[in-house]
Amino acid sequence: xxxxxxxxxxxxxxxxxxxxxxxxxxxxxxxxxxxxxxxxxxxxxxxxxxxxxxxxxxxxxxxxxxxxxxxxxxxxxxxxxxxxxxxxxxxxxxxxxxxxxxxxxxxxxxxxxxxxxxxxxxxxxxxxxxxxxxxxxxxxxxxxxxxxxxxxxxxxxxxxxxxxxxxxxxxxxxxxxxxxxxxxxxxxxxxxxxxxxxxxxxxxxxxxxxxxxxxxxxxxxxxxxxxxxxxxxxxxxxxxxxxxxxxxxxxxxxxxxxxxxxxxxxxxxxxxxxxxxxxxxxxxxxxxxxxxxxxxxxxxxxxxxxxxxxxxxxxxxxxxxxxxxxxxxxxxxxxxxxxxxxxxxxxxxxxxxxxxxxxxxxxxxxxxxxxxxxxxxxxxxxxxxxxxxxxxxxxxxxxxxxxxxxxxxxxxxxxxxxxxxxxxxxxxxxxxxxxxxxxxxxxxxxxxxxxxxxxx
Amino acid sequence: xxxxxxxxxxxxxxxxxxxxxxxxxxxxxxxxxxxxxxxxxxxxxxxxxxxxxxxxxxxxxxxxxxxxxxxxxxxxxxxxxxxxxxxxxxxxxxxxxxxxxxxxxxxxxxxxxxxxxxxxxxxxxxxxxxxxxxxxxxxxxxxxxxxxxxxxxxxxxxxxxxxxxxxxxxxxxxxxxxxxxxxxxxxxxxxxxxxxxxxxxxxxxxxxxxxxxxxxxxxxxxxxxxxxxxxxxxxxxxxxxxxxxxxxxxxxxxxxxxxxxxxxxxxxxxxxxxxxxxxxxxxxxxxxxxxxxxxxxxxxxxxxxxxxxxxxxxxxxxxxxxxxxxxxx
Numbered sequence: 001x002x003x004x005x006x007x008x009x010x011x012x013x014x015x016x017x018x019x020x021x022x023x024x025x026x027x028x029x030x031x032x033x034x035x036x037x038x039x040x041x042x043x044x045x046x047x048x049x050x051x052x053x054x055x056x057x058x059x060x061x062x063x064x065x066x067x068x069x070x071x072x073x074x075x076x077x078x079x080x081x082x083x084x085x086x087x088x089x090x091x092x093x094x095x096x097x098x099x100x101x102x103x104x105x106x107x108x109x110x111x112x113x114x115x116x117x118x119x120x121x122x123x124x125x126x127x128x129x130x131x132x133x134x135x136x137x138x139x140x141x142x143x144x145x146x147x148x149x150x151x152x153x154x155x156x157x158x159x160x161x162x163x164x165x166x167x168x169x170x171x172x173x174x175x176x177x178x179x180x181x182x183x184x185x186x187x188x189x190x191x192x193x194x195x196x197x198x199x200x201x202x203x204x205x206x207x208x209x210x211x212x213x214x215x216x217x218x219x220x221x222x223x224x225x226x227x228x229x230x231x232x233x234x235x236x237x238x239x240x241x242x243x244x245x246x247x248x249x250x251x252x253x254x255x256x257x258x259x260x261x262x263x264x265x266x267x268x269x270x271x272x273x274x275x276x277x278x279x280x281x282x283x284x285x286x287x288x289x290x291x292x293x294x295x296x297x298x299x300x301x302x303x304x305x306x307x308x309x310x311x312x313x314x315x316x317x318x319x320x321x322x323x324x325x326x327x328x329x330x331x332x333x334x335x336x337x338x339x340x341x342x343x344x345x346x347x348x349x350x351x352x353x354x355x356x357x358x359x360x361x362x363x364x365x366x367x368x369x370x371x372x373x374x375x376x377x378x379x380x381x382x383x384x385x386x387x388x389x390x391x392x393x394x395x396x397x398x399x400x401x402x403x404x405x406x407x408x409x410x411x412x413x414x415x416x417x418x419x420x421x422x423x424x425x426x427x428x429x430x431x432x433x434x435x436x437x438x439x440x441x442x443x444x445x446x447x448x449x450x451x452x453x454x455x456x
Numbered sequence: 457x458x459x460x461x462x463x464x465x466x467x468x469x470x471x472x473x474x475x476x477x478x479x480x481x482x483x484x485x486x487x488x489x490x491x492x493x494x495x496x497x498x499x500x501x502x503x504x505x506x507x508x509x510x511x512x513x514x515x516x517x518x519x520x521x522x523x524x525x526x527x528x529x530x531x532x533x534x535x536x537x538x539x540x541x542x543x544x545x546x547x548x549x550x551x552x553x554x555x556x557x558x559x560x561x562x563x564x565x566x567x568x569x570x571x572x573x574x575x576x577x578x579x580x581x582x583x584x585x586x587x588x589x590x591x592x593x594x595x596x597x598x599x600x601x602x603x604x605x606x607x608x609x610x611x612x613x614x615x616x617x618x619x620x621x622x623x624x625x626x627x628x629x630x631x632x633x634x635x636x637x638x639x640x641x642x643x644x645x646x647x648x649x650x651x652x653x654x655x656x657x658x659x660x661x662x663x664x665x666x667x668x669x670x671x672x673x674x675x676x677x678x679x680x681x682x683x684x685x686x687x688x689x690x691x692x693x694x695x696x697x698x699x700x701x702x703x704x705x706x707x708x709x710x711x712x713x714x715x716x717x718x719x720x721x722x723x724x725x726x727x728x729x730x731x732x733x734x735x736x737x738x739x740x741x742x743x744x745x746x747x748x749x750x751x752x753x754x755x756x757x758x759x760x761x762x763x764x765x766x767x768x769x770x771x772x773x774x775x776x777x778x779x780x781x782x783x784x785x
Contacts, residue, residue: 310484329716389614417627425621
């Protein structure tokens, strides 16, 4: 039994920190509890116990300390999740959980201030957040709650770095994603004052030339071959004369918003529904999974365009719809994992110790789902990025949102051959493809590392 | 539980699912403000102003006429029952825009879309299975690495860009103008129209190969180390034979995976491809109905997609009973 637990903990190690704040925050709590952790010696009869998982079941071995298990595991953090001998210690959030709640509360307060202020006032120090920003900022805070523990914990940091070293592709992909997030966050405000400059439109990228007919006001020296690209705009400019680098950075923010907000909306819904279905079982399970079936029969894209009929086109609606209708697959994966977790010996052990339902789920099941959820969500992000790009390409998104999809469509809408202004659509496609590949590679690495459900 | 009983229950649940989708569609139609009413108001006010009549009375009159024409003045329950009845008899009303009956309109456009999606899907399933199985079984092989790399790349490049590039290059560089220009008047099976569907079929199919290959590869990787595969290998079975054994076991999870993920990808892909190639199929109908705020058509296409999804789920259940003997227990 002890070996089982160790393995599970090792496989699901980052899991603890990528899921509920309660789980990651309870480390110090767990260390104190380590001393009273129960033994595995009582699991023989657990088959019967498992079937009648009654919260008021008698505690068989509650206060008995068992030093063997704790020392054998060799790691104090191990005990935080797997043992729960007392069954009574409160499950309140730890330091990190409090930090998360504080941050979310600050965001909530800022929202209240902004909402209460008159429409044209900017009470937030001149910032004027959009509807989407009000989803994006709390989503970022939640993402931070997942990433910060991995970065600050030396063990995890080493493991991530080792994986990156052993698999260069994963290293490159991770580096790209870090740059993507960084640029997406700060980039748009750095280039906020770049406006269209019709006297400098369709400049080719550095190292390429474009026919003079498509370029206005060639920055380089015009030759017979055409207008050469210059260092002033290394990626060229679009029809409005905005440098492609600026277009890319602004589009990064949009893609980042879509990915982060959708991810953060999907995780809690999928975790709650999947856990309920898998843990309670029976008709709850049937009902939840059949609902997921029905939900998956109506694609998010269709829901979005139907809702634009009544609510108008906006990025806010897009992320909301994709977030609230894309959790079905993740919930199914979570459910399968929970069904398997219920059979594990450490859950049996907890049941034997008389741990109640809520506590069992919060302390023993949820923390072990992190890896599964992270993998499943990561594997869905590419499709959502594509969908957003396609929707913008079809001009079904708010056309003032500087999405990569919109830029791609501009490369074809202009009355010029593709080959003459290829960079206008190809540069954003390259970045979109790079992002999708990076997310996929990191997602696959996560799956391999955590040995989670391989269901895509 | 016997298979038949299990299937019956699933069929029943499928009906419940359909009913739920239809009801949600009704709720959407009934509860959202009708954006067309604003237009009616505006037009009525304008004519009233031009004719020197009482503006507010004219607007009220126009709105009343509009609501009466669409039965919007009846109680909600009556409208709901009428709605269920008309959906059950496949009568979805007439298009606000063109006045055509929605059901035949959607059916006709659906045929065009199926004419190229079915061949495209066949290409995708065949190619995806071959590439994915090969990449999964021989993952140390250099050809397999290339296949994986190519499938990653083609997966990452959006097909609407590839389609647009192909079209733009063909038109501007080679002067080929025959790739687009589908004409409904020629009839659905006219040779000239079918020719226009070849490229959409190819692009849709090759775009899906990568996605399917990735699914298949993952599943094959999961299955290939099982004991029965080792036994088959040890008996000296040829590669295709091993692949057959692996695929038989991997088929079921693959099927449910593909079915639950494919519909969304396909709907978006169809809209985009038809938009680029200007094929007046199901996707373009969807796009135009949204652009024209043509509610009966919007509801019609949504119900078709939902019905396809429900039917697909049910067929998956049927396949489960065929492929997985454990269902009897």
